Amino acid sequence: MKKTRSENYITSLFEILIISTRLGFTSFGGPIAHLGYFHEEYIRRRRWMDEKSYADLVALCQFLPGPASSQVGIGIGVMRAGVLGGIVSFIGFTLPSVIVLILFALMLNRFNIGEAGWIHGLKIVAVVVVAHAILGMGQKLVPDLSRKAIALFALTATFLWQTAFIQVGIIVLSALIGLVLFKQNHENKDVKFNFPLSRGFAIGCLIIFFSLLIILPFLRETTSSYWIAMFDSFYRSGSLVFGGGHVVLPLLEREFVLTGWISEESFLAGYGAAQAVPGPLFTFAAYLGAVMNGWKGGIVATIGIFLPAFLLILGALPFWEMVRQNPKIKGALMGVNAAVVGILIAALYHPIWTTSILSPIDFVFAAILFSLLVFWKLPPWVIVAAGALGGWVLTLL
Template structure:
């Protein structure tokens, strides 16, 4: 399908994506359902096969899958500019809501609130659920379990700005060696209106930022570069949905003192209550650190990897899915990400949340509500806040 780049088409994309950004509750899987209903079934902008291929590509890449699918649909409709407009419409409502919440919450003393301890325990349950699902899919054999274990050990014992990037690079090399005989995907090809040259530039920028930002951070000691690096790196390492970014962000900003544990969990609860991608939680953190300007900078930094990857991968997707070498390297990277997330789950989430037997018991209840009773995340958050308040008064 040839893109239609007109003012009318761009305005239409903005209106529809903004409406989705205001009404899409329920996380990335629900978002994909909303997109399918709007773009495939109702408006017929793309067909079922193209939509399925686009979803497969975005699940294959790190980053917020639903946001990347929205970008891809915008690209199909109106080129790269259409992708940018689609992204802004879907993301901006929750970004603004969380920046406003951050500015309001700093006016109150929430340090000793019982509901915050409850939200800490919610984080334990939600992230544990996400990691278990990822481990089942991404580390099914002994080789990948070993890669995850090594990544866990290194990132837990050596907590620096370089350890995560180094582990990812080594895991990619290990995956290339161990899994280079993986079969390709022989499904029918599909075409996006982006040149391979433009895609190569985007992929080059993705890796350049990932490698050079930690170096610039150490050399300059500038706060805004350090902040941009932390959000960019967190956005680059997330597979499996927005909840998985929580431990990465907490490790980056709570132990360093940029954001208090109480403020962090208050924002996490708010992020569960707004529509749109959970990655917009970064807007809240940025606003806590440096006002609304920090919120916008954080949003740009955490979504930039996803944007560069989807624009970079689209013109190469047909070749990537059939390239056994690339698939093998990514299998190693995916396994390492599981180890990195388990490491971050232990410290600081577990160590700052499970302080007594009652905390562990409450975490088990919340985990069961989420996993076995399959209640939506906002119910878990509300239960955690009420339960934390009750426990603080009783014990």
């Protein structure tokens, strides 16, 4: 019996929830590793997007403030099943680490899992997943010497000038180089997506984003409400950070440690826990909120820090489709995609490789996991489970 459109939509939402939740439980290693997990699950296995569209989406999210990996996940959910699909994708990917960090805050410093062997094994898994993603993206996105040179430039610049805005600068410059080098390109036409979002809705999201950025500080001063002040601090931190989760830490420290809302010891303990759990590092906000105001504070903090990212990606997606289909812009996007590969290679070495491969046996274990993933075609969740178990075994040797 043929399913109705409504039944197909519900099935799509349920599929997004299951997959994103599984990723939320298994995506260790930080934002670059998350992009590798997304690439493996959504692009290689399920082919929800083509390689170029995925790279374009990653590039767009690198431009926007906020957690890039979370925004990529939201964008994939939106293109699959509209706004509700984006919400479901976000909840599935984020909720596991939010719950864990709130529980950790409620049991503050009772135990330390940061040095556990299985955590080290999961770091090695992140090396494997990112390396696999880079190989796949590199074959499609840097096929010629010109784009290989752009990728090398991005890799070099990322290492030599490690500032909060260098990543955005690299992408802008690579776009300009691509615009000049590839203005006569005749590559195959990209797959076109029919976004279930209107430009009017997108503009509304952008208006809300900027309005909250202006109104919340005013309300904070006029009402003296603790909850509004707390929400404003998290919203502003999520709105003004480029470069991923680690860059938001100084902003959060300034907002909550220097103002006396939370002790430096508690702040650092939560940061260690956030490093040890899967999902986006921005969920560190859930821990901070829970330390200050229990589980309710954790929920308010999570909404506050992620809301800007959600509004920005919803506001940008419809215009992104218009831009990426413009023949004059395609050359620029070719340069940007090559730069993304270079940035990913840099991140593979530092911090992922340098904090994960600490001995020859770690390298051997990574090679085994890589072979299981690439040659034996085992699913990523099996690799994650094997990595956790293997990391624990290595501590016994």
